[in-house]
Amino acid sequence: MPAVSALPQALVETLRARFGDRFQTGAAIRAQHGATTTWIENQPPDAVIFPECTAEVADIVALCAHAGVPVIPFGAGSSLEGQLNAPHGGLSIDLTRMIDILAVNAEDMDCVVQPGVTRSRLNEHLRDAGLFFPLDPGADATLGGMAATRASGTTAVLYGTMKDVVLSVEAVMPDGQVIRTGHRARKSAAGYDLTRLLVGSEGTLGIITELTLRLRGIPEAASAARCSFPTVEAASSAVIGALQFGLPFARIELLDATTVKAVNRYSRQDLPEAPLLLAEFHGGPNAVAEQSQAFGEIAREFGATGLDWTVDPEERARLWKARHDVFWAVLGLRPGARGISTDVCVPISRLAECIAAATEKAEALGLTAPIAGHVGDGNFHNLILVDPANREELAAARTYVGWLNELALSLEGTCTGEHGIGQGKQPYLEREMGPALGIMAAIKAALDPKGIMNPGKILVGHSAGR
Ligand SMILES: Cc1cc2nc3c(=O)[nH]c(=O)nc-3n(C[C@H](O)[C@H](O)[C@H](O)COP(=O)(O)OP(=O)(O)OC[C@H]3O[C@@H](n4cnc5c(N)ncnc54)[C@H](O)[C@@H]3O)c2cc1C
Numbered sequence: 001m002p003a004v005s006a007l008p009q010a011l012v013e014t015l016r017a018r019f020g021d022r023f024q025t026g027a028a029i030r031a032q033h034g035a036t037t038t039w040i041e042n043q044p045p046d047a048v049i050f051p052e053c054t055a056e057v058a059d060i061v062a063l064c065a066h067a068g069v070p071v072i073p074f075g076a077g078s079s080l081e082g083q084l085n086a087p088h089g090g091l092s093i094d095l096t097r098m099i100d101i102l103a104v105n106a107e108d109m110d111c112v113v114q115p116g117v118t119r120s121r122l123n124e125h126l127r128d129a130g131l132f133f134p135l136d137p138g139a140d141a142t143l144g145g146m147a148a149t150r151a152s153g154t155t156a157v158l159y160g161t162m163k164d165v166v167l168s169v170e171a172v173m174p175d176g177q178v179i180r181t182g183h184r185a186r187k188s189a190a191g192y193d194l195t196r197l198l199v200g201s202e203g204t205l206g207i208i209t210e211l212t213l214r215l216r217g218i219p220e221a222a223s224a225a226r227c228s229f230p231t232v233e234a235a236s237s238a239v240i241g242a243l244q245f246g247l248p249f250a251r252i253e254l255l256d257a258t259t260v261k262a263v264n265r266y267s268r269q270d271l272p273e274a275p276l277l278l279a280e281f282h283g284g285p286n287a288v289a290e291q292s293q294a295f296g297e298i299a300r301e302f303g304a305t306g307l308d309w310t311v312d313p314e315e316r317a318r319l320w321k322a323r324h325d326v327f328w329a330v331l332g333l334r335p336g337a338r339g340i341s342t343d344v345c346v347p348i349s350r351l352a353e354c355i356a357a358a359t360e361k362a363e364a365l366g367l368t369a370p371i372a373g374h375v376g377d378g379n380f381h382n383l384i385l386v387d388p389a390n391r392e393e394l395a396a397a398r399t400y401v402g403w404l405n406e407l408a409l410s411l412e413g414t415c416t417g418e419h420g421i422g423q424g425k426q427p428y429l430e431r432e433m434g435p436a437l438g439i440m441a442a443i444k445a446a447l448d449p450k451g452i453m454n455p456g457k458i459l460v461g462h463s464a465g466r
Helices: 009-022 027-032 054-067 119-129 143-149 194-198 232-245 257-267 285-301 313-324 326-331 348-364 391-410 426-433 436-447
Strands: 047-049 071-074 091-094 101-105 110-113 166-172 178-180 207-214 221-228 251-255 276-283 305-310 338-341 371-374 379-386
Touching: 009 047, 009 054, 027 047, 054 071, 054 091, 054 166, 054 207, 071 143, 071 207, 101 119, 110 119, 119 143, 143 207, 166 194, 221 285, 221 313, 232 251, 232 276, 232 285, 232 348, 251 257, 251 313, 257 313, 257 326, 257 371, 276 285, 276 313, 285 305, 313 326, 326 338, 326 379, 348 371, 348 379, 348 391, 379 391, 391 426, 426 436
Parallel strands: 047 091, 071 091
Antiparallel strands: 101 110, 110 207, 166 178, 166 207, 221 276, 221 305, 251 276, 251 371, 338 379, 371 379
16 A cells, blocks of 8 residues: 555644644544454544534535545444555544434425434434334444445345435535435436435545434334354254245344354343354234244254244344444454454355355365354354464465455355455455456546545555555
8 A cells, every 4th residue: 555645734724723622633633534343454544533513524625625635434443354544644524523414304204314323322312203224334423434334234135234324414525515415305307316325435436414214113112032053054954944935024133143142241131152143023912923933944954043032122133233243252262363354245046055065165264153143134243263373373364355245246146245346355346247348447537536535445456545
């Protein structure tokens, strides 16, 4: 990566004069605003700024565009593919002071929020209205960051991903212009779909300063079920069987035996240390009971044991908290190790064979790479534990990641179901997209001709991506 360039003095003076102590250059705060939750080396920005409204974001972007300085939007910092690094230096625009919930339109089941609102805060705010925002990536991410990475998580099997719940955005474009991509209508056929262009663009095309989001009614009842399997393939096959049967999972998650062991230790659970499925159903009390029982019957056909289910909210919350802490639990298996998270997603019918081959390959390479997956979507993660100082281990991990991504493509899948491309998955994007990558580069060049918006992410080696 090229060396970091300091900001021009004139820009620094202008930003200091306008933003006072909301413009910061200390080493610690810069490091916190590079990538921190990933194995990818931290590349801090030159400075960090904390705007409080759209006009300030537009002002900052216009000044940086004029000076040719990169800008990197920052949400909660939980992205996993080096999306926040500043390989070309520049200014991190931290949006965590833009936290207003601007409107809740209960009758229309939508809301308008600023980008720094986290999903948990939005849900606290909505509870009394009987509504909720259904997507849950586990990390308490910001809604701006979730839109920018097209995030999903454990509930995507029922509620979709950010592409399904964002109705429109307001965004500051690379020249400082403020645009709105749509309104509150449930559907629109008005021209190119700029909302979906910005959702998933990882801060490379514009900075989202407002989001209009679809909401859902809080279900009358929810049940959580769990059962263990002799193998991960048997568990995956049970999920395929249940989906084909038409069971409307709200969540269906797979943990392999090593992951369960890590969860037991980290979250003080007492789960049988064998491949495990965790399911959740939303609906009326009778419906969720019937669905849990039907799930148990199907699961037993695939060798499941220890079926247990509950409608108790506290027990459910405890179980899902443990699931969402899997990343930290697995890291705890090997103190000092870094985690490399894979993120392939394949058609459901190919999931069992993909997981079986992946498990075999990781073992053959001598890697500790436990599995947790949103298997209802065909999406699973290995968290490969590596000692960053051990070259052989790092090489084996890279071999594995490349091999797995190729396997997913050969099964008509993708290298990333939800974490995005950032820096980490760039080598695989060209292979996955073919000539369509050139179209992406053309869009980037047209919208951001100076290449100031989060350069060096998604598109590497393309002029506008620097
Ligand atoms: C323990 C753990 C579990 C996770 N599980 C999941 C999961 O199940 N599903 C999932 O999808 N992800 C998961 N992730 C990844 C991560 O939580 C998501 O990528 C999340 O959407 C990032 O949101 P953030 O607010 O942290 O964004 P950041 O990490 O701050 O930023 C992410 C990207 O978005 C850009 N960005 C941020 N805000 C804006 C904005 N307002 N406008 C334009 N661009 C912006 C940034 O420049 C960057 O490129 C997990 C991460 C961790 C650490």
